[in-house]
Amino acid sequence: MKLIEIFKTDVPDKATARLLVRNLKSLFPHSKINFDLEDCDNILRIESSKPIDVRKVTFSLAEQGHRADVLN
Template sequence: MIWVFKTTIKNKRQVKQIAPILNELLVSPSKWNFDLEDCDKILRVENYKIELQEDYLIQRLLIAGYNVEVLE
C-alpha cells in the first residue's frame, strides 16, 4: 500500500526527529521518504504492515507536533 501525505515538516532536522517514529511503525521492506522541496512537503510511505492504518500514523505524527493530511 502506498500512502502520500501533505505535512508541515520543513527541514532535515525535523525529518530526523520523526524518523524513529516512522521506523518503529513500519517494518521492512516498508519505506518512507520526504520531498521537502515540494510546496506540500510530501511524505511518501510504502507500507507492507497490514495492521498499520493511515489514521494511526497521522495520529503519531500529530502527537510529535506536525500536521499531516492524506493527499488524494
C-alpha cells in the same frame, strides 16, 4: 504488491523529518518512509507491502506537533 500512502505535511526541515522517519519506522518497520521537503506540500511518502494505517501516521505526527493530511 506495494501499498503507498502520500501525505501533505507541515514538517519544516530535514532534522525534523529524520526524527519523524525514525518514529514512523518503529510503527511501520517493514516500510520505506521518506520526506520530499523540496515539494511545496512537504510530502511524506510511505511504501509498504502491508496495509498502512493512516490514522496511526497522522496521530504519530500530531504527537510530535506536526500535521499530516492524506493526499488522494
